[in-house]
Amino acid sequence: MVKIIIDTQEYMVDESATILDAARSNGIDIPTLCHDEQLEPFGSCWLCVVEVEGERRPLVPACATKVRDGMVVTTKSKLIYEARKLCLELLLSDHYGDCLPPCQMACPAGVRVKDYIGLIAEGKYQEAVEVIRQNNPLPAVCGRVCVRPCELACRRNLVDEPVAIDFLKRFVADWEMGNGQQLENSSQQLENSKKVALIGAGPASLSCAYYLAGMDYKCEIFEALPEPGGMLRYGIPEYRLPKDVLDKEIANICEHGIEVKCGMSLGRDFTIDSLLGDGFEAVFIGIGAHGSYKLGVEGDDIEGVLSAVDFLRDMGLNKKIRLKGRVAVIGGGNSAIDAARTALRLGADEVILIYRRSRAEMPANEVEINEAEHEGVQFHFLSAPVRVIGSGKAEMIECIRMELGEPDSSGRRKPMPVHGSEFMIAVETVIAAIGQVPGSECLVQEQGIQISRGKTIVVDNGMGTGRVGVFAAGDVVTGATCVIEAIAGGKKAANSIDQYLQGVEITPEANVFNVSKGSLDEVNNLEFEGVEKQARVRMPELEIEKRLKGFDEVELGLEQVNASLEANRCLECGCNAIDTCGLRKYGMEYGVSLDRFKNGKVHHYLIDNSIPAILRDPNKCVRCGKCVRICLEIKGIGALGFVNRGFETTIEPTFGKPLAETECDSCGKCVEACPTGALWGELSIAK
Amino acid sequence: MQKTRIIVGLGSCGIASGGRKVYEQLQLGIDSRGLDVILEETGCIGMCYNEVLVDVVLPAGNITYKQVTPKMIDRILDEHVIAGNVIPEWTITQEDEICLNKQQRIVLRNCGKISPESIDEYIKQGGYKAIEKVVNGMSRDEVIDEITSSGLRGRGGAGFPTGIKWGFAAKSSGDKKYFICNADEGDPGAFMDRSVLEGDPHSVLEGMLIGGYATCANHGYIYVRAEYPLAIKRLKIAIEQAKARGFIGEHILGSDFSFELEIKEGAGAFVCGEETALIASIEGKRGMPRLRPPFPAISGLYGKPTNINNVETLANIPWIITNGAESYASFGTEKSKGTKVFALAGKIQRGGLVEVPMGMSLREVILGIGGGVAGKHEFKAVQMGGPSGGCIPSSLLDTPVDYDSINQTGAIMGSGGMVVMDDTICMVDIARFFLNFTQNESCGKCTFCRIGTRRMLEILERIVSGHGVDEDIELLEKLAQSVQKTSLCGLGQTAPNPVLTTLRYFRDEYEAHIKQRRCPAKACKELISFVIIDERCKGCGMCIKVCGVKAITGEKKKLHVLDADKCIRCGQCVAKCKFEAIIKVDRW
DSSP states (O other): OEEEEETTEEEEEOTTOBHHHHHHHTTOOOOOSSOOTTSOOOOOSOOSEEEETTOSSSOEETTTOBOOTTOEEEOOOHHHHHHHHHHHHHHHHTOOSOSSOHHHHHSTTOOOHHHHHHHHHTTOHHHHHHHHHTTOSOHHHHHHHOOOHHHHHOGGGGTSSOOOHHHHHHHHHHHHHHTSOOOOOOOOOOTTOOEEEEEOOSHHHHHHHHHHHHTTOEEEEEESSSSSOTHHHHTSOTTTSOHHHHHHHHHHHHTTTOEEEESOOBTTTBOHHHHHHTTEEEEEEOOOOOEEOOOOSBTTTSBTEEEHHHHHHHHHTTOOOOOOSEEEEEOSSHHHHHHHHHHHHTTOSEEEEEOSSOGGGOOSOHHHHHHHHHHTOEEEOSEEEEEEEOSSBOOEEEEEEEEEEEEOTTSSEEEEEOTTOOEEEEOSEEEEOSOEEOOGGGGTTSTTOOBOTTSOBOOOTTSBOSSTTEEEOSHHHHOSOOHHHHHHHHHHHHHHHHHHHHTSOOOOOOOOOOOOOOSGGGSOGGGGTTSOOOOOOOOOBOOHHHHHTSOOOSBOOOOHHHHHHHHTTOOOOSOGGGGTOHHHHHHHHTTOOTTTTTTSOOOOOOOEEEETTEEEOGGGOOOOOHHHHIIIIISSOOOEEEESOGGGOEEEEGGGOOGGGSSOOOOOHHHHHOSSSSEEOOOSSOO | OOOEEEEEEOSHHHHHTTHHHHHHHHHHHHHHHTOOEEEEEEOOOSOGGGOSOEEEEETTEEEEEOSOOGGGHHHIIIIIIITOOOOGGGBOOHHHHHHHHHSOOSTTSSTTTSOTTOHHHHHHTTTTHHHHHHHHHOOHHHHHHHHHHHTOBOTTTTOOBHHHHHHHHHHSOOSOOEEEEEEOOOOTTOOHHHHHHHHOHHHHHHHHHHHHHHHTOOEEEEEEETTOHHHHHHHHHHHHHHHHTTSSBSSGGGSSOOBEEEEEEEOOOGGGGSHHHHHHHHTTSOOOOOOSSSOTTTSOGGGSOEEEEEHHHHHHHHHHHHHOHHHHHTSBOSSSBSEEEEEEEESBTTOEEEEEETTOBHHIIIIIISOSBSTTOOEEEEEESGGGSEEEEGGGTTOBSSHHHHHHHTOOOTTOEEEEEETTSOHHHHHHHHHHHHHHHOOSOSHIIIIIHHHHHHHHHHHHTTOOOTHHHHHHHHHHHHHHHTOSSHHHHHTTHHHHHHHHHOHHHHHHHHHSOOOTTSOOGGGEEEEEOTTTOOOOOHHHHHOTTOOEEOOTTSOOEEOTTTOOOOOHHHHHOTTOOEEEEEOO
């Protein structure tokens, strides 16, 4: 035994031990990727560097340096930390893969898409819905109206078409409504649990309340309109989101002891102060963006000129509205499409949509635009209104032709009027859908809430407003955007509120550590060459004639058999080794930057799945050589070896053959040893 | 009376300069004239810039002709060999001779003098006397003491005292021990070892025999790169001859000492010059360095105690034994004894091999012996120690050439390559060039060496192409220091040297590339344009002829025009124009 000092502490250790052995046996963690106790020290990763007093070199590898009597070792210092961090950054700069599936990364709420699709493929529908609910309490709603950033990111785009993620979400959500056992009300409301007030009953508040209730808080939602749902009820038309589906989903959320008080308006019926005075210990503001912009042209205030927000809200309020003649909708977003399609259903003879840019620039969902077109909406692109003419009531709209100039700050080409190209269209109704703003006037009186020029509430990254105990999320923070953003914001706020009410520091979740292959245009589709093409499932739809007769839901939902087929189209992106990967673990621990060497060369290798039990993905290899050494030194086979030199060095089976053509006996020792996902035991079941 | 001898320099440099044809022409000329002359070949004497060298050895004296071509043979034979009249305009100059005389030739004592394929000539020069002295009268310890007190340090680069290294191997116990000669000379621009092997192979064999005796090793390997076919051929001949004379084999010279010797041809991986990688390569494994300890002296080839010395180190050994440690130690400085062979290359007037006492100044070696920069350009820097070395600027030309002084500059002695650079060389680009070499030659084992050098190279590529950003220098420096600190073997530990030394001495050039998108040396293609100076252009059409992309147009005797958009900045026109009418200007 010899006496050594590690980080100022004295230890007696075996004289044959290395510094790494000595540290580990005394509970001191030193990171390493290339060391394996079954093997001789190799010294390739250089992650285990430590400082030893009196050594010639400033840093030595702990895995290979033997202890000496009186040795003084430092395992934590700035020099060590920076060397290890840089080492990890270098390894990660040539590490090609997706830690998390791109769909999950693209989802603002981080819904574990791959997992629930896998469960759908296995027929475990209840479990699938529960996975969704961990991040999104409105699966039936989102399954119908989500803008689906996940599908835009789906790697299957490089094979044929993206997996119909949203259809699958709706499928399980509907299944649960019909067959499933609603989640039991697990939260037992404690008498003394703290009370949270939520203002507005839209998706942000519903989400926030749902997750707070799950943490045993007593939630009360105050809603100005007659029924809860916010824009889900008063902005999205029935034919896209039937009210009974919405009602059921809200009811499901409210089962968790959440109380909704409708007809209660901030500033009129209560204030934040009054809420805090009434025993609420935190307040969440989720009042959405229910205001709208006027057209801003002459005659925009005469009768027959409406805003889409008001028009759709009236629909939600079940007001009887009849339209006839020609209706002109101005705008290119989803609200414009919703208004146009709604107008068609209300008896308008003709609906035209006037947009100042071209189709390619329309912010509305492609699917929605197509549906509107099918239903008979006519598009007038590169046109903008100049004035509305009419004596007492709208009769004509004067427009001007536009042409696209240089890109503006949004990156889209700026529309410029073509001088002298004015033209007239006879109309009876004009619906302006040119943007929504938060109705934040009700907040002006409130102390400490900072309102931006765009009328949104300014929040910190924990969704806290300037006022202690008051949080906000949803459209009132982001400006009008999509449902899933509001849901994500609501959940984030719930976590902050929980921390606030527990009296601990509010620490918003840091950005998730994620290595990505890049966006779709950065990934070579040759990578997916071997994947068999299989068309995306089509959503059964109501026939056009039936649609226009009323407000029946257009999309009818997937059949079980199709849902199952579709679920099997998932490529299961994301790394199998996500929970075991050393590179990821230490990468997070050392706070590495993933883009320090972002313009450097990254290797792209083909994946070898020639042996069923071993999936070999050299893109993730850190060249630690554990597999090479285990296979040769422990197994005596030597199926793998180092090849090439310099940056091109890699590990390959003998003579570059597939593993199946080597002496490999699938023992799996290499898989066990691999510190990343470069070698993985393939799953024996389909999903 | 002694016969007339004609000796042709047929080292690789001589052969590359057309030596074989000269030799054949001489043979023809001698035969057709019926002359009674001995025609011989020899290795490189070091004046590579003067090859093909032909010595005519008459009783009246020895005359050396330089830059001989086959056309010159008839005159040499008729006028000199037959009529006895030297052709003065063809002989080497007095200056050449002075340069030779300034040198101190211990390692190169026989190179260019004797026939490397004749053991007799080696013996005539006192060869194999040292092994005889050792096996017949010196104990192992005495030999080791002699080498230790000579102060000889390893000439492969690291400069570890040879005697002490031998002592470790000698003390190490084992049923079998190995003695390896490292002839894996891999530095671009270095050819000291090749010249010794081609010019005097027996001196290396004798050095190995003495080392084998001293360390109790009975089995030797010469690990020589396969790219040195002539060296291998001459080594094989030398081994056969030495075996036939009883210098290699059982009971050498009647003693108890036996020694077998094998040649192992390397496949040209630079990293195999590192001793543990070299050992792995002999064992048939991938040439990859391993952690030390254990050092090869304890556990080397096949796990047995092993000593490894470089060619030049070994060529010194017989001389030290014969002339004594004291004579050897009389050359050099306090900590760096003896002589060192340097390969002068690059933009130098007299490129070739020189052997000088340690401690001579760089100025004396480069400007004195080497004649300074060729042409009318200015000396800018010298890269010492190969791709792992560093660039020493002109302000440090008075640095004495010894291990410690060179290390202080940030460069290393290395194996002795000196690549001389003039003011047309961009120091950022030269750092990129050397780093490109080492990063390609990394064995790929260590993270920093495998990926770190690559990322450094990418930064340098960015800078020379005019896309560098302000943070690049800092990141480059940080990476360089990290690669130095956290690499397993000498390759990684020294690979950043060219970058660090150019950053130290030529930082302004890096900054000019980044901040002004300007290459001060006007060498980086992306940062320069070529223009024709109207007054100078004579309309000769030479530039039009050489331009491969038709970027230059114009009629004969009229002003030519260069289309900058088509121009690929290859520089052919500049080289061809006699009137210096085409010049490089900053592009941005």
